[in-house]
Amino acid sequence: MIKFTSVTKRYSEPEPALKDVTFNLEAGQFSFMTGHSGSGKSTVLKLAHMAERPTLGDIFVNGFSSKRTARRDIWKLRRQVGFIFQDFRLLPNRTVLENIAFVLEVINTPSKEIKERSRILLNKVQLEAKSDRMIEDLSGGEQQQVAIGRALAGNPVLLLADEPTGNLDTESTKNIMDLFWSINQSGTTVLMATHDLNLIQDHPQARLLELHSGKLINDSGIKASY
Amino acid sequence: MEFVFRETLASLHRSPLLTGLSISMISLALYILGLFALTVHNFYLVLEEMEERVQVVAYIRDAATPEDIANLRQILISAPEVAEVTLVTKAEALQKATRELPEFKDIFSNLGDNPLPASLEIQLRPDSRTPERSQSVVISISSHPMVEGVESGQEWVETFFALSRIAGAASLLFGVAFSVASSLIIASVVRIGVLARRQEIEIMQLVGAKDRFILYPFLAEGALTGLTGGILGIFLTYVTARLMTQYVFTVTWIPASWILIGMISTLTLGIITSGVSVQRHLKEICP
Ligand SMILES: Nc1ncnc2c1ncn2[C@@H]1O[C@H](COP(=O)(O)OP(=O)(O)OP(=O)(O)O)[C@@H](O)[C@H]1O
Ligand SMILES: [Mg+2]
Numbered sequence: 001m002i003k004f005t006s007v008t009k010r011y012s013e014p015e016p017a018l019k020d021v022t023f024n025l026e027a028g029q030f031s032f033m034t035g036h037s038g039s040g041k042s043t044v045l046k047l048a049h050m051a052e053r054p055t056l057g058d059i060f061v062n063g064f065s066s067k068r069t070a071r072r073d074i075w076k077l078r079r080q081v082g083f084i085f086q087d088f089r090l091l092p093n094r095t096v097l098e099n100i101a102f103v104l105e106v107i108n109t110p111s112k113e114i115k116e117r118s119r120i121l122l123n124k125v126q127l128e129a130k131s132d133r134m135i136e137d138l139s140g141g142e143q144q145q146v147a148i149g150r151a152l153a154g155n156p157v158l159l160l161a162d163e164p165t166g167n168l169d170t171e172s173t174k175n176i177m178d179l180f181w182s183i184n185q186s187g188t189t190v191l192m193a194t195h196d197l198n199l200i201q202d203h204p205q206a207r208l209l210e211l212h213s214g215k216l217i218n219d220s221g222i223k224a225s226y
Numbered sequence: 227m228e229f230v231f232r233e234t235l236a237s238l239h240r241s242p243l244l245t246g247l248s249i250s251m252i253s254l255a256l257y258i259l260g261l262f263a264l265t266v267h268n269f270y271l272v273l274e275e276m277e278e279r280v281q282v283v284a285y286i287r288d289a290a291t292p293e294d295i296a297n298l299r300q301i302l303i304s305a306p307e308v309a310e311v312t313l314v315t316k317a318e319a320l321q322k323a324t325r326e327l328p329e330f331k332d333i334f335s336n337l338g339d340n341p342l343p344a345s346l347e348i349q350l351r352p353d354s355r356t357p358e359r360s361q362s363v364v365i366s367i368s369s370h371p372m373v374e375g376v377e378s379g380q381e382w383v384e385t386f387f388a389l390s391r392i393a394g395a396a397s398l399l400f401g402v403a404f405s406v407a408s409s410l411i412i413a414s415v416v417r418i419g420v421l422a423r424r425q426e427i428e429i430m431q432l433v434g435a436k437d438r439f440i441l442y443p444f445l446a447e448g449a450l451t452g453l454t455g456g457i458l459g460i461f462l463t464y465v466t467a468r469l470m471t472q473y474v475f476t477v478t479w480i481p482a483s484w485i486l487i488g489m490i491s492t493l494t495l496g497i498i499t500s501g502v503s504v505q506r507h508l509k510e511i512c513p
Pocket of ligand 1: 040086
């Protein structure tokens with residue numbers, strides 16, 4: 001589903017954010033990506049979402065090649081991928097419902113279904129009661145829940161989650177993790193960046209990738225395959 | 227399609243201040259351009275009227291016979307510069323003088339003999355209303371034995387000619403300057419509008435919207451703001467023209483074709499600028 005081959009990503013600084021990273025996530029896997037702040041977790045996810053292009057190396061995501069996918073075709077990939085941004089990226093001057101409906105609209109959902117599907121999504125992230133609130137009036141945790149709901153709107157085959165529980169309390173975190181596991185059970189590949197070690201310990205069945213200063217220093221999936 | 231329409235209206239509704247500001251700026255730009263067009267148009271109308279007054283008058287000796295006059299007339303009409311020749315007889319000259327100078331009415335009627343000469347008023351062709359050409363007509367007849375004198379208004383023709391050339395150059399120069407300024411204002415306003423929604427463009431792109439899907443509402447919005455601003459600007463110009471006519475002097479309204487050109491330009495500019503700046507953001511956000 002996601003295949004990184006010797007990927008190096010250099011931003012404006014001379015020191016690359018990712019150095020020679022190679023891994024392969026099979027479809028249906030649930031993986032955590034961990035590492036210190038600045039170790040390159042978000043960079044891996046952005047590369048997989050083609051919001052950035054690798055400086056060196058090759059990336060394949062659900063059959064889309066980082067080298068051969070033209071800018072104008074990226075939408076095809078994105079409609080199959082749900083992304084939960086570390087900074088949410090919600091439309092601040094719209095309501096919770098509008099933010100969800102917006103994505104459904106973008107992916108051409110028939111207008112009759114939009115309302116009902118938005119309601120189901122909001123129910124999943126336990127935000128039904130606040131569907132008419134403006135995003136800017138929500139707490140950080142609530143905004144994160146909207147972002148999660150939005151990422152699931154298109155029934156993605158791949159979910160890329162960047163610190164999706166960073167702003168949530170224990171109970172909401174548990175609810176979200178249960179949600180992720182259940183969509184994983186139904187076939188969605190999940191790659192989740194987190195530095196919450198408790199969360200990782202609570203889910204030993206997940207694959208664990210660990211980054212350190214841009215290098216992949218640990219991959220439980222490789223051990224398992226030996 | 228329904229989405230484009232709804233998004234456009236919603237976004238106009240969501241940021242009323244920015245929309246209002248954009249429309250006011252565009253209408254102001256068009257108002258300035260409209261006032262300029264109004265000035266130029268009216269100035270040219272006056273100039274045209276003045277141009278028609280460029281004529282040469284040949285005064286005829288009292289001794290001239292009708293044949294002499296007919297002969298003189300024939301010479302004039304065959305000249306390439308001449309459009310029309312009108313005979314003003316002695317009696318007509320007196321009549322005209324009495325009519326135009328009523329304060330001398332008594333003097334005219336007390337004169338036993340009519341002292342005014344008959345004359346030929348020579349209208350020049352539009353392309354011959356230049357100092358050189360009117361001078362050549364003067365030369366061709368002033369030596370005729372039956373011509374007492376020729377009044378060519380040479381000074382007037384020269385002044386007029388200089389004036390119309392200055393006016394032409396000035397209106398071209400100012401026209402270009404005003405158009406460029408207005409275009410810049412409209413383009414900046416539209417670009418600011420797009421910039422204010424950069425975040426929205428980015429999010430749409432990140433959740434899988436096609437470029438076209440992102441672009442269309444912006445194009446519609448560019449067109450709508452351009453159109454509204456344009457109509458408002460022209461309306462303001464119209465009101466000004468009416469008020470001028472009522473309180474200062476008669477102002478003739480600009481031709482419909484000018485308005486059409488202005489509106490189409492504004493509309494096109496709005497759409498193109500909107501499209502170009504959205505496209506630029508799209509490329510910047512996602513390489
Ligand atoms: N757009 C950018 N331009 C320049 N440098 C960047 C950019 N994005 C990230 N970096 C740098 O790349 C490195 C990795 O950043 P990244 O966001 O991937 O880290 P992270 O592991 O997600 O950190 P965190 O846990 O804080 O979210 C950092 O040193 C960061 O400063
Ligand atoms: Mg990060």
